[in-house]
Amino acid sequence: MRLRVIALAAIGVSSTSFAASAPKQPSGKWIVNFADAQCVATRNYGSEEDPFYLVLKAPAVGDVLQLGLVRKGATDEATQIDAEILFDESAPVRTSLLDFGNRKLNQRAMMANLPAKQLSPLTTAKTLRIRAREDGVSTIGTRLAVNTSRADEAFTLAQMTAVLKALDTCAADLRKIWKVWDYEKGGAQAGLKQGPTGDLVRLFDADDYPAISILKGQIGDVGFVLLIDELGKVADCTVIRTSGVAALDAQSCAIVKARGKFKPAVGLDDKPSKSAWFQRVRWALMR
Incomplete structure (x- = not known):
């Protein structure tokens, strides 16, 4: 196990005002969780009884x-929101958010996958705003609905350089433990006699295409890294190349985590070993 938590002390910061609403102030410290297969930073902007978390998750590579928000919520419905993210008063970054819930955990989250270069203002920004770009929001799946969700939240930021540095340290730790190699340079997994084997191509079916993406004619490539444990199970799936479409990114990982089966890697000691697997999925609509 690799469970480690770093708490970063809260610091009061003056913030830029927005016409819609004043940015929320943090009610707790930044917590960077060095979990067994994830690197996640969270900060509470709500109360202990009604928490509202700003969340950052970093992949092992890529x-x-x-970037996400997590709060209380009891519905399992999933929607895609065309949104924009603003740092202070800079030009908005256009993206899409996956808005989904977990009834068992009584939680609802909004998540977006963003290239690091688009998040570079995080290190110096004093405020962050996430807001919807359209009134119409469509349900992901087979049933479509309108005006099911809205997003317009602003947050005061502090200590982001330290938070991002801690996430980088966590990611480096993940790479070491899970024997993740530099796939872009064509490297091999060090410390393994044999890598994991499996076939992900057959996992995907035409019926898996999110209805909202079909409706909007959305296509794209999704690249992700899987962390495979000693039993051949997918311990984590993280997007490392976003399609720019929340539904396609989320569906890629959801399918692989639910259906993926691997023969585990073999270590230098001839025993099953932790390892990583890189995959790219192309979502395309046939004309």
């Missing part, structure tokens, strides 16, 4: 960072 230049994509997941």
Whole structure:
């Protein structure tokens, strides 16, 4: 196990005002969780009884960072929101958010995968705003609905350089433990006699295409890294190349985590070993 938590002390910061609403102030410290297969930073902007978390998740490799909001919510419905993210008063970054819930955990989240270069203002920004770009929001799946969700939240930021540095340290730790190699340079997995084997191509079916993406004619390539444990199970799936479409990114990982089966890697000691697997999926509509 690799469970480690770093708490970063809260610091009061003056913030830029927005016409719609004043940015929320943090009610707790930044917590960077060095979990067994994930690197996640969270900060509470709500109360202990009604928490509202700003969340950052970093992959073991790649230049994509997941930005999200988590609060209480009891519905399992999933929607895609065309949104924009603003740092202070800079030009908005256009993206899409996956808005989904977990009834068992009584939680609802909005998540976006963003290239690190789009998040570079995080290191110096004093405020962050996430807001919807359209009134119409469509349900992901087979049933479509309108005006099911809205997003317009602003947050005061502080200590972001330290938070991002801690996430980088966590990611480096993940790479070491899970024997993740530099796939872009064509490297091999060090410390393994044999890598994991499996076939992900057959996991995907035409019926898996999100209805909202069909409706909007959305296509794209999704690259992701899987962390495979000693039993051949997918311990984590993180997007490292975003399609720019929240539904396609999320569906890629959801399918692989639910259906993926691997023969585990073999270590230098001839025993099953932790390892990583890189995959790219192309979502395309046939004309």
